[in-house]
Amino acid sequence: MSQQSQSLKPGRRAPAARSSLAGARRALWQPISAARALSLWMLLLLAALAAPLQAEPLTPLRSGELPALQTAAPPLGLAQLDGATVAVGSESAWRLDPGAAQWRALQWTPPPRLRAILGDGARAFALSADGALARLQADPARLQALPLPAAPEPLRDAAAAWSADTLYLAGLGADGAPRLYQRPLGDERAAWAAAPAWAAPGAPRTALFQTKSLFLVLADPAGGADRLLRWTPGQGGWSEASRVPGQIAGAGRATGQAHLLIPVSASAHAPAQLKTFQTITGAWAELPGAQVPADALATAAWPDGLMWARADGAQTRFATAQIQSNKLRLHWLDWAVIVVYLAGMIGIGLYFYLREKRGSTDSFFVGGRSIPFWAAGISLYAANTSSISFIAIPAKAFETNWQYMANNIIAVGGLVFVAIWIVPLLRRLDLMSVFSYLETRFHPSIRMLASALCVFVQIGSRMSVILFLPALAIATITGISVFWSVLLMGGFTIVYTAMGGMKAVIWTDFVQVIVKMGGAIFAIGFMIWGLRGGFGQFWSTAMAEGKMHTFDFSFDLTRATVWGFLFLVLFEVVLTFPKDQVLMQRTLSTSSAREAGRSIWAFAAIMIPGGIVFYTIGTAMFVYYREHPERMNPLLPIDATFPMFIAAELPVGVTGLIIAGIFAAAMATLSGIMNSVATLISVDFYEKLHKGHSAQQSVRFAELMTVVVGLVGIGAALLLSKFDIHSLFDVSIELAGLLGGGFAGAYTLGMFTRRANWQGVAIGIGASVVLTLGIWTLRAVHPYYYLAISIALCIVIGYIASLFFPAPTQSLDGLTIYRDRPSSAPAGHLLPQAGEGTAKAD
16 A cells, blocks of 8 residues: 655644752752643644644545456456455456456356355355355365355345354345344354344345444435444344435445445446445545446455446456555654653653662662652652553543543542552552562562562553554654654653653653643644534534443443442452552652652542543544544544544644653653563562672662663564554453452452461462453453452452461561551561662662
8 A cells, every 4th residue: 555645734834858848849840841831832832723624535545457357248246365356257257366467267166146246355255146145265276155054044135244253144034024144254054043133124235344333234215315224233223323425336345443435326327436434423424536437347345445347348347446544744843842852851861860879779769759749649640641541542432432431430439548548558668569568468479479470461461552552643643663653662761761760750750741631632622623513512412422421330241330340449449559560659759658648649639630631532533523524544443543633633733742742641651660660670589589789789780671671562562563453442451450460369368358378369369360361261241340350359269268278477567457466476567678678879
């Protein structure tokens, strides 16, 4: 597919102790100055918006031709099989390999009463007049039709479509009533099963599967415009998705993750325009550059487009139309804004590198425990709102509604409990690695296993996704490949995190929150400003379509409901917070247990308004693209919707600011992960296994590990980019639930019970991981529940298993939420460990 540059865009113009507070203020001056400058820049650009939005299509078509086929018997249908184009007639078949100059005849025995050829560019089926289906299989010499089991009854006007695992057959029975059957796609011996049929009148013209739904086009019995119906398996009955702006003039295809490409004509004898139907907004858009002639014999899927055939005397001619996904190059002013932002981040890291002594692990890992509570709270929010929040959550709200926002609202209640009970308990222990608690409470092996799994989850489940999402955005906007985008973002984050340690992480977080929230608010305002009806249109459309629906009180375990979020917050927020090194390390950087608790209060205060901003982006995109469907790129995944808007719609300079916001969203979390994982590797492994080390050696090792962790995360992100994943937001939730739940249960057993022992906890962890993986294979519940299920299994099994082993004999004073009972054992406290707040500069 050709890549062309497009430079024009619509609307663009040519305490620690009190004595340490003063030091914290001086350290804050540079970040605040940078934040003020960026805020002023955003306001000036907002005031400059005066150019009207344009509405030319973002993705025109490029027409092409294939070699003509010399035959007097024109083909009935076309298909793409194994990269080759196949033309199929009632008696003959031909093959055109890529780059070939002429067609080759194939051995072909057609099925009886062949009516049409159906294909999606990868698979193809032969459809007979009675609704019988046969799978097509081609090799260089022949084309075979492998019959599938017969439907329960013959069907007329049949149409078929398929998802990744299910084949659907729609048609009219002998009594004229609609029928719908389905069967597994991969098992060619499986029988057909009845599915809910539609009730609207009219014969099927074509069927397509997209966005987890089956779409069926029905002819209007009165000869008017066709109707487009939609049915989502497992979610109720059929509904009318839209009236087609004319009549379907051949087979269409699904493109990207949320578009249908269909030839539509105004009348039976008029050429057909290629139109896209956006399955989320329900809007149609016409693509310029090609049209299907009225005498076309057949249409079929072509890479990123459609192809068709038409008879021309003794030969058949073939034409193609391919969607052009043009890259939108950045203006030099956009690059200048991005460079200023990246230089500012490196500058903050260099400032702390030159200012701080590098011989103290306390300084590198926990900022000398001198971070103000409000800065730690803002940093907690920054770490919690990664590129997943900036890109995937708007995409989720664009596709669905605000149901996941209920989790933010309910989570605030969970954070209250964390601020009062959990964080102060752990802060009083003066930890650097939160897994040190597991060693003191249970056993060193529990600590090291938990720490190792945390490292794996952070790099594999979080870091890879957080790196890949903004890389996708950058690739969409600038044309730079995902490979170089990942290297660019990961490299800058590695540099300033390795140089500045935790202080650099927290103060860059402060600036990054201002940058990304400012950019997000600006984008919302710009989208609403671009609507003809302004805010009134935005609000009325969002309400009418249920796009702000937040609370689902149903008891369906396959959906994200309020009850599920209540259950989830208990397990994901309250019970997993102690094991989250990335978040806990920020609270451990405050000066006291009281300040640590206050940092959580600050975090909670930001969570709901921040969540509203990101979900509003998705809702605003829905309304905006419903009015401007021609401005969407039908080839892009849903997760690229907001990056596409940034690239195509925003004025010069603002695009650079919001790209910096995407950088900020990712880099805030990435820097925290790099520093936290380096802390775990240094404190939990290097300092325990390498005896006789000095504080300087520990810091140098941690700096090296920051680089190594960053490079491994970059590699994982590049691996992730090789897969076509519908929603990275869901993937990150799923992986965290499958791998991270067991050890959260260990903290619960340690902090809230006296009876749990290390043997029982080890059994509980192992059993929870195995059983949760089993539930995952069955796909019995929504992925949001995996984490809660894993924690619950660990708690129940671990506690019961602990009853079969001796109770702990050491003092548990300070290790649980209870007061310790009188005991002859020495007072419970952390065992002396290198790096746990004891290392000093030599």
